[in-house]
Amino acid sequence: MFLRATFGVLASFDGGATFRWLCEDAIGFSGTWDPPIAATPDARLYVGLEHGLAWTIDACNMHAMPEVAGEFVSDVSRAGDDLVFATSTPKKPAAFWRAHAGVAARTGATIDGAYVDTLDASRARLYATAIRVGQKPAPHFYRSDDGGKTIRELVQPWPTQGRLYLAAIDPANDARVLVRQLSDRGSDLLLSEDSGGSFRVVLHTSGAMFGFAQSEDGKNVWAGSGDAEEGLFRSTDRGRTFTSVAKAPIFCLHASTKLFACSNPFTEHGYAIGVSTDEGVTIAPLLGFADVRGPVACDAGAGLSCEKNWSAMHATFTTQTASPAPSTPPSAPNASSAPSASSASNEARSCACDAIGSASDARGAFVLALLALARASRRALDRRRPSPRNPPPPRAPRKAPES
Numbered sequence: 001m002f003l004r005a006t007f008g009v010l011a012s013f014d015g016g017a018t019f020r021w022l023c024e025d026a027i028g029f030s031g032t033w034d035p036p037i038a039a040t041p042d043a044r045l046y047v048g049l050e051h052g053l054a055w056t057i058d059a060c061n062m063h064a065m066p067e068v069a070g071e072f073v074s075d076v077s078r079a080g081d082d083l084v085f086a087t088s089t090p091k092k093p094a095a096f097w098r099a100h101a102g103v104a105a106r107t108g109a110t111i112d113g114a115y116v117d118t119l120d121a122s123r124a125r126l127y128a129t130a131i132r133v134g135q136k137p138a139p140h141f142y143r144s145d146d147g148g149k150t151i152r153e154l155v156q157p158w159p160t161q162g163r164l165y166l167a168a169i170d171p172a173n174d175a176r177v178l179v180r181q182l183s184d185r186g187s188d189l190l191l192s193e194d195s196g197g198s199f200r201v202v203l204h205t206s207g208a209m210f211g212f213a214q215s216e217d218g219k220n221v222w223a224g225s226g227d228a229e230e231g232l233f234r235s236t237d238r239g240r241t242f243t244s245v246a247k248a249p250i251f252c253l254h255a256s257t258k259l260f261a262c263s264n265p266f267t268e269h270g271y272a273i274g275v276s277t278d279e280g281v282t283i284a285p286l287l288g289f290a291d292v293r294g295p296v297a298c299d300a301g302a303g304l305s306c307e308k309n310w311s312a313m314h315a316t317f318t319t320q321t322a323s324p325a326p327s328t329p330p331s332a333p334n335a336s337s338a339p340s341a342s343s344a345s346n347e348a349r350s351c352a353c354d355a356i357g358s359a360s361d362a363r364g365a366f367v368l369a370l371l372a373l374a375r376a377s378r379r380a381l382d383r384r385r386p387s388p389r390n391p392p393p394p395r396a397p398r399k400a401p402e403s
Contacts (some may be wrong), residue, residue: 006352048073107148211253224250
């Protein structure tokens with residue numbers, strides 16, 4: 001299990017019982033970049049960088065993918081046993097790639113003058129969202145029906161002019177796709193059942209919809225708001241309608257055999273990762289930053305070492321609020337299958353940057369953004385992103401595309 005945060009990646013090799021730290025310098029980035037990540041079934045962790053794509057299978061030795069050296073990797077996503085990713089290198093067309101076992105190849109499709117925010121793929125179908133470089137952010141949605149060899153934009157009336165972030169493709173029917181849209185009105189979860197030809201709003205939150213998860217069979221879908229008063233919503237009909245299930249600030253979600261959630265560990269009873277065994281009705285704390293055991297333990301001579309930075313990071317970790325407590329279900333049912341009639345407050349975020357947090361003197365040990373499991377069927381989304389996968393959010397805060 002890998003957890004992307006604003007200070008690197010936390011890794012667990014025992015199902016979440018313990019976590020260790022993989023620092024930014026060891027992975028190959030620094031500063032304000034919060035990279036997209038994805039994990040594949042062969043236990044590889046892929047990390048998108050501003051100058052390429054890196055992967056590790058043991059969190060001790062990082063390998064650069066030579067095919068994309070110097071390219072700006074804007075998003076990564078698992079597609080079955082493979083990885084799909086996008087490059088949005090300045091002064092080059094955005095491009096799409098597939099990788100298997102650490103070897104990458106271009107799919108063929110490109111988009112001129114665009115920065116790809118998110119992408120996802122299933123079989124021969126590939127979806128992507130993007131913004132136009134040098135233009136005011138606006139929704140742009142793309143689809144490929146031949147595995148990424150060619151791609152076209154699907155133009156339609158959108159609920160708002162907010163940016164789009166892919167949430168999930170239905171594993172039973174890749175014509176069904178869910179997308180998040182963030183704007184100054186809040187957040188909308190959009191569902192298409194005709195391969196992106198048209199969308200309808202299935203859930204609205206006034207706060208930023210940072211968390212999204214889908215069960216392996218696609219029957220259950222969860223979405224979460226960073227506003228604790230809105231919290232976690234669940235759908236049991238493949239994303240058509242939603243019901244409120246738990247009141248907790250949600251900053252990422254991931255579903256496998258359990259439902260994992262990121263929250264804010266620097267609040268009263270806060271936690272970094274929580275886990276639910278009742279499909280989101282209650283969330284029990286699993287990890288606080290103070291519980292991190294230290295840097296990833298590597299054999300002598302391994303390429304990655306975070307020991308020199310651990311003291312300062314540990315001091316930041318231990319400032320979090322102690323005594324975490326499980327979330328509670330809402331006091332009254334609150335089903336929602338359509339947007340709220342009220343407009344978003346001024347605090348609603350149009351991106352994940354502010355809500356996730358900026359860097360502190362000790363490398364920004366703030367709220368988490370993305371959770372990825374090596375054996376899970378889809379990315380967290382981020383997933384973000386903010387990411388977004390987590391986003392990244394939705395997804396993690398991205399470096400702004402260059403004009």
